[in-house]
Amino acid sequence: KSARFSGRVALLTGAAGNIGLACAHRLARSGAAIALLDMNAQALQAAEKAVAAHGVKARSYMCDVTDIAAVRDTVAAVVAEFGAIDFLFNNAGYQGAFAPVQDYPEDDFARVMDINVRGAFHVLRTVSQHMVARKFGRIVNTASMAGVQGPPNMAAYGASKFAIIGLTEVASKDLAPYNIRVNAISPAFMGPGMMWDRQVELQAKVGSQYFSTDPKEVAKQMIGSVPMRRYGSIEEIPGVVEFLLGEDSSYMTGVNLPIAGG
Numbered sequence: 001k002s003a004r005f006s007g008r009v010a011l012l013t014g015a016a017g018n019i020g021l022a023c024a025h026r027l028a029r030s031g032a033a034i035a036l037l038d039m040n041a042q043a044l045q046a047a048e049k050a051v052a053a054h055g056v057k058a059r060s061y062m063c064d065v066t067d068i069a070a071v072r073d074t075v076a077a078v079v080a081e082f083g084a085i086d087f088l089f090n091n092a093g094y095q096g097a098f099a100p101v102q103d104y105p106e107d108d109f110a111r112v113m114d115i116n117v118r119g120a121f122h123v124l125r126t127v128s129q130h131m132v133a134r135k136f137g138r139i140v141n142t143a144s145m146a147g148v149q150g151p152p153n154m155a156a157y158g159a160s161k162f163a164i165i166g167l168t169e170v171a172s173k174d175l176a177p178y179n180i181r182v183n184a185i186s187p188a189f190m191g192p193g194m195m196w197d198r199q200v201e202l203q204a205k206v207g208s209q210y211f212s213t214d215p216k217e218v219a220k221q222m223i224g225s226v227p228m229r230r231y232g233s234i235e236e237i238p239g240v241v242e243f244l245l246g247e248d249s250s251y252m253t254g255v256n257l258p259i260a261g262g
Ligand code: NAD
Pocket: 013, 014, 015, 016, 017, 018, 019, 020, 037, 038, 039, 040, 043, 063, 064, 065, 066, 091, 092, 093, 094, 095, 115, 119, 142, 143, 144, 145, 186, 187, 188, 189, 190, 191, 194, 195, 196
């Protein structure tokens, strides 16, 4: 059993979701103690149990990242329970609606920005205060290829993920003096799962010039745009996150790594 991260503590947000949980499993297998943050109580409980089965300490925390007071309380509780936070996987996110910008629902735009940008900032700000004091930290933010090249019909999501890549670059500079590295990952089409099904279905429903109105065709069109001609598996993400948290990437900060099949 590899124990490259034994003695390390990782905090993951969106930890009850597909990508967060897959990464929690990976880091637990590498020996890290795991703090799981999410706002889905039921999924969180199951996630904590599953991660603890690796024989590491695992605790779950119900927290809405849009609520700064809740984030402060949660981070304080994690530090009290685990003694420190070495790794942050800042990953909670929401895909939002699908509509052309002129019709994009205003309240959903606000919600996407609130979760994906303000929420990520709340967690980054709060955890990095702790890391600055310790002069150690490794942070990975979850962006998206939608933050590299804006996809049609995703005004809020695209804007929010461009913001995350910007935030990653700024934070990498602000935190470099404190031995804290901040990088991002950008998954593209990952499947199977809710996000894949949802985007295929909703892009079809919009009926824009970019995609067919038949979800099956949309899936083909999306995969046809990927050089590797397949969607990515969720399991192709945790190794990249582990690389960015670990010392194999010791001279990398402010970088956004696409996980996108080319
Ligand atoms: P998911 O829906 O399975 O997981 C997201 C998790 O975030 C959920 O458990 C949800 O409860 C949690 N969450 C949402 N809002 C929250 C809030 N306000 N406070 C706390 N927790 C909250 O989706 P996923 O695919 O695992 O997505 C994880 C990250 O990856 C997101 O940032 C998403 O934008 C990004 N991403 C996903 C894909 C993909 O295709 N799956 C591609 C690119 C980027």
